[in-house]
Amino acid sequence: MSVKSLSSDAGLSRRSVLATLSGSVAAVALARTAWAQDVDPTVDAPAVSTPVPEVMPEPVAEPIGPQPFSFDWLDARMSEAAQSDYQAPVAAAEVITDLDYDDYRKIQFNPLRARWRDEGVLFQVHAFHPGWLYKDTVTVHEVVDGMQVPMAFSTDDFLYYEDLAARVSPHVALPGVAGFRLNSPLNRADKFDELVAFVGASYFRALARDSSYGLSARGLAINTGLSGEEEFPRFTEFWLERPAVGQDTVVFYAALESPSCTGAYRFVIRPGEETVIDVTAKLHFRRDVEQLGVAALTSMFLFDEKNSDAFDDYRPQVHDSNALMVVRRDGDVLWRPLNNPPRLASSYLSEPNLKSFGLIQRDRAFEDYQDAGAHYQDRPSVLIEPQGDWGPGAIRLVEIPSDLEGNDNIVSFWVPSEKPKAGETREYVYRLRWGALGTDRDGDRAWIVNTLAGQGGTSGVSGAKASLRKFVIDFDGGLMAGLPADAEMEPVVTLSGGKIQHIALSKIENTTRWRLVIDVDGGNERLVELVAHVAGFGRKLTETWIYQWVRT
Known part of the structure; x- marks a missing residue:
């Protein structure tokens, strides 16, 4: 193992560091509102009143006929797209204009409109409403027997509360959605719980049994924590395979776009005490990339016992993750406690004998946090297990100064030693394990x-x-x-x-x-x-x- 460390003052305050280096942090922190969009199906939606709505009703677009779909088809499509310059998304017409934070909290997906709800399968699809921070919409398709059809959404799929009820007409087709969530009977056989959510850039979160949302994963990170501008690739389209009755896994695909590359992604999710996500990422590069971040994780660390004196807080600890953990193939475990540093800090762990790595929440008692609302003791750990040969590289950990627990200030990812070149294609296959992981209580080592x-x-x-x-x-x-x-x-x-x-x-x-x-x-x-x-x-x-x- 070799360890390199970097830190920088650059004349930046904590606030300016967060503003300039963590666009991803802000995106994730704000996305927590979107991920909370849910509603009790026993609660009636407020009635729509009579004033003229902001958007006149339009008929829901008729879906096009089924078209063939395969992962090879998607990969070929993204390879071809990489031959052309990146096209920034065109802002779609908003169903509700000028949505702010408080407005967005008044919109919830109607669980009675969940896709696959009437199919008798173990997964259901909910959508996130476009607007507020999520003006760049994504397109969702359903795949059945190798054929794809658009999964269209309209205002009929959402519940609009308080004054929003008068601002929206029924039957208005949405130009796309902000993202989607899959629900599954994760904790009880008779109740569909949240399982995984994709919303914002290439971010996603997952839950294991008896866990609550914490850290996030990213499809790809480009130039994170460098002196130049960070690039945020985004998933633009998804293809969800309708599972068979009794099938305990769900498979879906995503197209990724950014100025530097395109990507075809395949996700296989198996929920349980540990929720496992198998990822295949095929990347096609439009231009040279200074730093590629594979299997990126984003978390929050405000304080624990070693730096709690910096915060006037009744809670002994506030964090989504304790440490970066690296597991070697010989069984050795490297434990790197997280910090909230006085200035931007960065570490590189070069590990040729890598079995897995990830961000771990090891403290699992309520007494460790004393927060009856945030449930930090239930936040999942995530371990990444590379599949196949990733070649030489290093794990990079970036720690950003922060004064607020709403800011995700921790980023970790794998950086290959060889920088990608324009015209190059790469494939990365890995497994994400979500749950109460990270402590081998039966092992020989303390x-x-x-x-x-x-x-x-x-x-x-x-x-x-x-x-x-x-x-x-x-x-x-x-x-x-x-x-x-x-x-x-x-x-x-x-x-x-x-x-x-x-x-x-x-x-x-x-x-x-x-x-x-x-x-x-x-x-x-x-x-x-x-x-x-x-x-x-x-x-x-x-x-x-x-x-x-x-x-x-």
């Missing part, structure tokens, strides 16, 4: 329970150097848990700058936990990277802890 940090030196003694920092790592489980307090083990600690002042390993009394304490003098270093694990009895006994100390 896992990392906590990372704590504070002023270095001896507690309760004044005069400690400002450059001294104390890091505390707690381990539990594995073979180490049953060892006596006097067992001979060796902490193995390295750092990229500064000096180690003190290392101590001890067992926490009346528990199975062990605590590793490291005091580091950062000197004049602006950034210090630390790596640590515990070894003994001829083997590695713990996960590998990796930490980036970004100094103010």
Whole structure:
């Protein structure tokens, strides 16, 4: 493993960093409103009153006849599209003009109009209404027996509350939708719950059993966290295969467009205690790309025990993910706790022995967060398992300063070493696992329970150097848990700058936990990277802890 770190002041405040480098962050944060569009089917929609509507009724367009569809057909179509310059989407006529945040919350999809509701299958399709932030619409098709037909939507498919009821006429065809959601009996056999939602650029979220929405995935990231402008590829069309009765997986396809590339995507989703999404992405490049981000994840980390003093908040932790986790093929686990840094920070983990990587929410108790509304303990972890040979590359982690939990300020993705060239075609196949993942409680190696940090030196003694920092790592489980307090083990600690002042390993009394304490003098270093694990009895006994100390 090799680790490279970058950080930058660039004269930017937290607010300006978020504004300039996280258009994706804003898109995801605001998209949470769209993903919440749902309604109790027992509640009657408000009556439509008589004033003249903003849009006069138009007949719903007659669908064209069925046309053949296959993934090969879609891939060939996107390959051909890559030979032409990118065409920005043309703004469609809005059914309701000047929608704002509050207006958009008054629109909900009518579950009684869900597609496939009357087919007796285990999945149903809901749509997101266009407007507000979602003026660029997408087209949805249904595929049955290899034949595609448009899945048309109209104002009849939505419920409009309060004053919006008077501003919309029935039977008005929509020019497209903002995105779609699939529901399935995820938690109970008699109730269709939200399973996955695609809305905004190439973002999507999924749920596992007993989880709540948290981090997001992206179809593709281009030039994220670089000094130039980030590019946001977007899914423009979807093809949903109608599942057979009793089929517990659903398959659909997507066309991706951006100025730099096109893509044909295939998704196979299997819901359950872990929801699994198998992704095949075939990319065709219009032009050279400086940085390609494959299997990108976007999350939020505001604070936990190691930086909670920066926030006047009754909650001990606020985050969608604890850490970036990398699993090697030999079973070794790298655990990189997330930070909310004082300035933009970035890490590259070059790992040739990669089995999986992802953003993990390891703390699973309500007491860890004390938030009765957000349910952070139920936010899913996501592990990405590359299929086949992705070639050399690195996992990049970008951490953006943030003052608000509504801002998703964490991005991770795979960066291939070889930059894509114009005219090139690439294929990436991978599996996304969503759920309460990331802790092997039956394994031989102890896992990392906590990372704590504070002023270095001896507690309760004044005069400690400002450059001294104390890091505390707690381990539990594995073979180490049953060892006596006097067992001979060796902490193995390295750092990229500064000096180690003190290392101590001890067992926490009346528990199975062990605590590793490291005091580091950062000197004049602006950034210090630390790596640590515990070894003994001829083997590695713990996960590998990796930490980036970004100094103010």
